[in-house]
Amino acid sequence: MSDTHAQTVSYVRDTMLPESSPPTTEVGAVKWLRENLFSSITNTVLTLLSIFVIYWILSHVGPWMLGGIWNAGSLSECREIRDATVGSDHGVACWAVLSDRWHQLLFGYYPSELYWRPILALILFLGGLAPVLFDKVPRKMFILSAVAPFLCFWLLWGGSIWLPISIALGFVVGYVVYGPLTKTFGSLAGIIGAIVLPLLYWLFLSGSVYAGLDSVLPIGIEFVESRAFGGFMLSVVIGLSAIVLSLPLGILLALGRQSDLFIIKTSAVVFIEVIRGVPLIVWLFTAQLLLNYFLPPGTNFDLTLRVIIMVTLFSAAYIAEVVRGGLAALPKGQYEGADSLGLSYWQSMQLIVLPQALKISIPGIVNTFIGLFKDTTLVVFIGLFDPLGIASAIRASTDWNGIYWELFIFIGAMFFIFCFSMGRYSLYLEKKLQRENR
Incomplete structure (x- = not known):
């Protein structure tokens, strides 16, 4: 430093200041x-x-x-306890209705000694769903994913073990015929055969197979009729079944709507527009009154299963439009890139197109599922005891006649837990896919 510069600067710091x-x-x-x-x-x-x-x-x-009351046997007893403790001028919640009727709100009229069956069925279902939802779960768990639907069906309804096995054989038929038909006539014929032949088997042969196996070796558990189902158990059975079944069906409908084959495209468009153009409550009445007329003579389909079918078809139509939006959002270069690699139609859809389209469609798909789960309360109009139907039945009793808010708050909280969980998983999946693509 020069002498001139040193004279013009009064002080020059020669050490760093400590962090503050x-x-x-x-x-x-x-x-x-x-x-x-x-x-x-x-x-x-x-x-x-x-x-x-x-x-x-x-x-x-x-x-x-x-300050609610939890220990009481009726609404009048709740009011007596309130008057004795806080006075008649103060309002308090009578939560005792939940402690007294929780089993009906959760399980409907399912036999109390058999509560372990729906609980075990839910555990098996969630275990089978885990490898689909989370990639860190061992891949061997997919075996449970394949058998869980049939085990859950058997645990919930009971009866002979051969009924779900005879139903599962239909999927085996589709798997067996897909390969030969694809090699002989092409992939489209293989897919059509893998869908049509199992349907024919279920309609005309599965009953005979079930009866024959059951007569030779009867194995089963106590049968429970569907009218015993109710409460959140009924909503979960209908909602989760429709969610699991409607997603693959909706994807197929979305691909069918974009197909170049006139018959397939027209069929998909007609199905989607007809289903979406009619309110769900109308389809539920159709399931209750008319669906049996379209089945083979002598067939008596359980009402709950008919409702699951109709809700599945209704949800699939909406899922198809959500997925179609994801397919339309992809640049044309993705399709051309798949063609340039020499991939077949189904290979390009499986490896390139659908993964990106489904990623784009995640918010819409989950939103549809949340709406579907809440719409299960509409089954009360066809005589099924969903949570709202059970609440009406509880309020119709002499013990709890006149109670409202406590039941509705509990029902709303339970629906919020289910729907909020689905929404949080949607956010988790979106963030996970964004991190993987960086």
């Missing part, structure tokens, strides 16, 4: 509050107004909910 903490207003909760709640005068006013509204609601609803 950032200002309190720039870190932690204070920073979050400043940026999200008090960033401007308008936001500050809205924040204070929201805090007042939340306080007012909690101050009125909180004591009613938290």
